[in-house]
Amino acid sequence: MTDIWSGLQAAFWLLVTFDRDLVEITLRSLQVSLSALVIASVIALPLGTWLAIRRFRFRRAVIAVLNALMGLPPVVVGLIVYLLLSRSGPFGVLGLLFTPTAMIIAQVIIITPLIASITHQAMRELWAEYHDLLISLNTSNWQRIKTLIFDGRRALLTASLAGFGRAIGEVGAIMIVGGNIDHATRVLTTAIALETGKGDFALALGLGFVLIGLALVVNFGIHVLSRTEREGRW
Amino acid sequence: MVENMAARLQDVVVQRRGKTILGPVDHDMAPNGCTIVIGPNGAGKTTLLKTLHGVERLSRGQVDWGVPEHVARQQQAYVFQSPIMLRRSVRQNLIFPLSLAGMGKAEANDRVTHWATKIGLAKMLDQPAPRLSGGEKQKLALARALIRDPAVLFLDEPCANLDGRSIREIESLLVDVQRSGTRIIMTTHDLGQARRLASDVLFLLRGQINDHGPAQTFFAAPSSPEAVAFLNGDIVE
Ligand SMILES: Nc1ncnc2c1ncn2[C@@H]1O[C@H](COP(=O)(O)OP(=O)(O)OP(=O)(O)O)[C@@H](O)[C@H]1O
Ligand SMILES: [Mg+2]
Numbered sequence: 211m212t213d214i215w216s217g218l219q220a221a222f223w224l225l226v227t228f229d230r231d232l233v234e235i236t237l238r239s240l241q242v243s244l245s246a247l248v249i250a251s252v253i254a255l256p257l258g259t260w261l262a263i264r265r266f267r268f269r270r271a272v273i274a275v276l277n278a279l280m281g282l283p284p285v286v287v288g289l290i291v292y293l294l295l296s297r298s299g300p301f302g303v304l305g306l307l308f309t310p311t312a313m314i315i316a317q318v319i320i321i322t323p324l325i326a327s328i329t330h331q332a333m334r335e336l337w338a339e340y341h342d343l344l345i346s347l348n349t350s351n352w353q354r355i356k357t358l359i360f361d362g363r364r365a366l367l368t369a370s371l372a373g374f375g376r377a378i379g380e381v382g383a384i385m386i387v388g389g390n391i392d393h394a395t396r397v398l399t400t401a402i403a404l405e406t407g408k409g410d411f412a413l414a415l416g417l418g419f420v421l422i423g424l425a426l427v428v429n430f431g432i433h434v435l436s437r438t439e440r441e442g443r444w
Numbered sequence: 445m446v447e448n449m450a451a452r453l454q455d456v457v458v459q460r461r462g463k464t465i466l467g468p469v470d471h472d473m474a475p476n477g478c479t480i481v482i483g484p485n486g487a488g489k490t491t492l493l494k495t496l497h498g499v500e501r502l503s504r505g506q507v508d509w510g511v512p513e514h515v516a517r518q519q520q521a522y523v524f525q526s527p528i529m530l531r532r533s534v535r536q537n538l539i540f541p542l543s544l545a546g547m548g549k550a551e552a553n554d555r556v557t558h559w560a561t562k563i564g565l566a567k568m569l570d571q572p573a574p575r576l577s578g579g580e581k582q583k584l585a586l587a588r589a590l591i592r593d594p595a596v597l598f599l600d601e602p603c604a605n606l607d608g609r610s611i612r613e614i615e616s617l618l619v620d621v622q623r624s625g626t627r628i629i630m631t632t633h634d635l636g637q638a639r640r641l642a643s644d645v646l647f648l649l650r651g652q653i654n655d656h657g658p659a660q661t662f663f664a665a666p667s668s669p670e671a672v673a674f675l676n677g678d679i680v681e
Binding site: 336339340342343345346347348349353357361 | 494497499514517518520521522524528530531532540541544
């Protein structure tokens, strides 16, 4: 109990003084997860939309695979990316292992299926609504995707935020491919794991509060956005 | 713009879930004027219009406008039975088909103002379209169709939710549109309206063209007993 209490005090102090390590780690977390989010969104938003509007032979199979990938354990993703990027692996020459880039790659793999799947659900509904009109207006596939993405942008933002939430809180994969190297690949989650292991609860808790803060901001964002969506204001 | 306005339906059949909902239909559509499609609920009127527009999946046969389907569709506009509103402002709904066609902003805005005024939506341009009333939505859908200056205009019960005054306004608008050379193919349950607007009539029953002819002949002396009963307001099944 005293551990927690002194931890809280120390954490508070780290926060109000903008502790340099804390700031550095937080910024790296944001950098890695936001990069992963942007890349994953660029892939997943058009992919999910495309799956909602195109009928092709293996569509159901692709959607099933997507949903299965959503449940991939991050540790396994980390392991696979590790094997691919390690010196003896196919992409070893790139020398990416234990860099933030490797962490971004792992997070992209983890959150792309999630964002694509949520996108697909939302876009299917909108497509059912717009279908006849867009066909009638002779739209190309690309125009259809653009229209759906534009008019469904709030739902897509929600999907992206869900992806971000998963990325920023993820620890298993980035621990493996990033290596949790100080001043290089250490982020909030891996630092918390490390400091807890070392028994430095103050720093661990301080990091934990920042992480919770980020998660809250994200959740609040989702809440506000989905409410404006429901009320149909835009 | 005036070519490709005559359609030929050849052995057209539309089946859904093993049930035939349209056809077999063999019919040459009139090349101009206003064709009114009438018939009881579920007769296949909507299906016929969508088939002519090329947005219905055919089980058999073909619709021939003399040009490839997507080329024909380029010159057609369709107002659906339940209006489809983009989740945007009224203005953006009107601009949408124009920007798809690559029209410049200035010209598009001029047209938007013109048609919004004409159809009585000028004051609502900046409101979200999904918030409009049923009748306003219908007017917006009609304006969004007319704004492209189509050679062929499909209307699926365009006046279903409108009040008496709006109906008169829309009807006189349609008469103008038709005078300026637009081919109209339209369904309605309002036989008075059918009499006022039709140059020829198609009477659909159970997915088939049961009777058809020039409006005057049809209304004066329909040739099928079912059409007689329908015009008398009797239930036709
Ligand atoms: N996708 C579908 N699957 C099964 N049945 C369908 C489908 N679409 C239409 N139908 C059926 O086809 C028949 C004709 O439908 P359609 O909408 O063309 O009728 P309608 O003449 O326009 O009727 P209304 O006057 O009520 O608008 C109806 O019985 C309808 O239930
Ligand atoms: Mg109908």
